[in-house]
Amino acid sequence: MLLLGIAVGALAIAAVAAVQAADEARDDAQAATGAGSSQVSQDHSAHDATAGQSLPLQSFAGAVPANAASLAKAHQATDAVLPPVPAGDLVRVQMTLKDMVVEIAPGVKYNTWAFDGHGAPGPVVHVRQGQTVEMTLTNGGAIPHSIDFHAARIAPNVAFKDVAPGDSFTFRFEATDPGVFMYHCGTKPVLAHIANGMYGAIVVDPATPLPKADKEYVLVASEWYLNGDGIAEPASLDMAKARATMPDWTTFNGYANQYVTHPLPADPGDTVRFYVVAAGPTLDTNFHVVGTILDRAWVDQDMTRFERGVQTVAVPAGGGAVFDVKIDQPGLYPFVSNAFAHVDLGQVGLLKVGDPKGSMSH
Numbered sequence: 095m096l097l098l099g100i101a102v103g104a105l106a107i108a109a110v111a112a113v114q115a116a117d118e119a120r121d122d123a124q125a126a127t128g129a130g131s132s133q134v135s136q137d138h139s140a141h142d143a144t145a146g147q148s149l150p151l152q153s154f155a156g157a158v159p160a161n162a163a164s165l166a167k168a169h170q171a172t173d174a175v176l177p178p179v180p181a182g183d184l185v186r187v188q189m190t191l192k193d194m195v196v197e198i199a200p201g202v203k204y205n206t207w208a209f210d211g212h213g214a215p216g217p218v219v220h221v222r223q224g225q226t227v228e229m230t231l232t233n234g235g236a237i238p239h240s241i242d243f244h245a246a247r248i249a250p251n252v253a254f255k256d257v258a259p260g261d262s263f264t265f266r267f268e269a270t271d272p273g274v275f276m277y278h279c280g281t282k283p284v285l286a287h288i289a290n291g292m293y294g295a296i297v298v299d300p301a302t303p304l305p306k307a308d309k310e311y312v313l314v315a316s317e318w319y320l321n322g323d324g325i326a327e328p329a330s331l332d333m334a335k336a337r338a339t340m341p342d343w344t345t346f347n348g349y350a351n352q353y354v355t356h357p358l359p360a361d362p363g364d365t366v367r368f369y370v371v372a373a374g375p376t377l378d379t380n381f382h383v384v385g386t387i388l389d390r391a392w393v394d395q396d397m398t399r400f401e402r403g404v405q406t407v408a409v410p411a412g413g414g415a416v417f418d419v420k421i422d423q424p425g426l427y428p429f430v431s432n433a434f435a436h437v438d439l440g441q442v443g444l445l446k447v448g449d450p451k452g453s454m455s456h
């Protein structure tokens with residue numbers, strides 16, 4: 095027993111020495127490269143500025159100002175309602191990319207590369223199978239960007255090419271495949287561009303319509319990696335934390351817990367349809383609605399068939415799926431990524447069925 099104690103003690107000393115050595119190595123590396131900041135460089139050629147950084151990384155999870163509750167109430171929640179399909183064979187879509195400060199949790203500000211008039215995510219594009227999308231991207235940002243539609247069958251080097259600051263670029267694709275798809279900036283390093291807010295959803299209705307739904311909501315799941323708490327001044331991307339998949343906040347539609355404070359409404363007996371995209375950049379979303387069962391699940395956005403009576407469906411990063419629930423009993427029904435670390439970081443909302451009494455403990 096005594097020998098064991100000595101052995102454990104020796105191991106502990108070795109571990110401390112290893113951590114100290116790692117710290118010293120990091121300090122040396124930072125001194126050599128000047129890479130004291132973990133913020134990703136705006137310069138494309140220098141995106142490896144965080145190389146040599148070692149663990150531990152600092153978390154700002156849950157850090158909000160004292161008046162967070164009133165800020166959450168005052169926050170205008172992102173409209174989750176699916177917009178209508180425009181008429182005609184050709185649907186013109188215009189997006190302008192813009193560097194802007196966006197609130198991502200109550201009192202937490204972040205320097206995004208996002209979408210003018212929307213922030214992050216970008217606008218929901220809704221078309222019908224067979225329509226042609228004419229996409230015009232205007233780059234109002236400071237560095238090159240691009241746009242990659244997962245719904246398109248098109249040569250990426252042609253359509254998803256980099257657009258220089260100040261330029262516009264237009265390309266067309268036919269929406270041949272129904273489903274709910276991600277779109278995102280595909281400029282390198284893609285991890286940084288998605289982590290900074292350059293993503294959104296496109297819904298392509300099947301030519302043969304899905305069963306009727308009474309309410310249709312679009313949820314884009316994503317996570318944020320912060321180099322500061324974002325309270326006194328906006329945070330920027332911590333590329334080392336993005337590489338390590340150590341998010342500070344996870345969200346639906348860009349803002350932590352926004353549909354807890356501002357629930358999505360439904361009437362008892364409604365069929366409620368969720369179009370869910372996991373934008374990542376890295377995390378999947380394990381979609382589940384507490385207090386019910388997913389009546390229909392179009393998994394991996396395959397619109398030709400649905401599964402019935404499913405509890406939880408994994409939506410992979412870069413993927414999408416469609417879910418129907420029909421709830422008769424009034425109440426507050428949380429929708430979550432059932433990977434609960436992500437609920438803790440803000441990827442949770444409420445479906446408010448009818449006018450329920452009481453509150454929700456989740």
Ligand SMILES: [Cu+2]
Nearest residue numbers: 239279281287
């Ligand atoms: Cu970009």
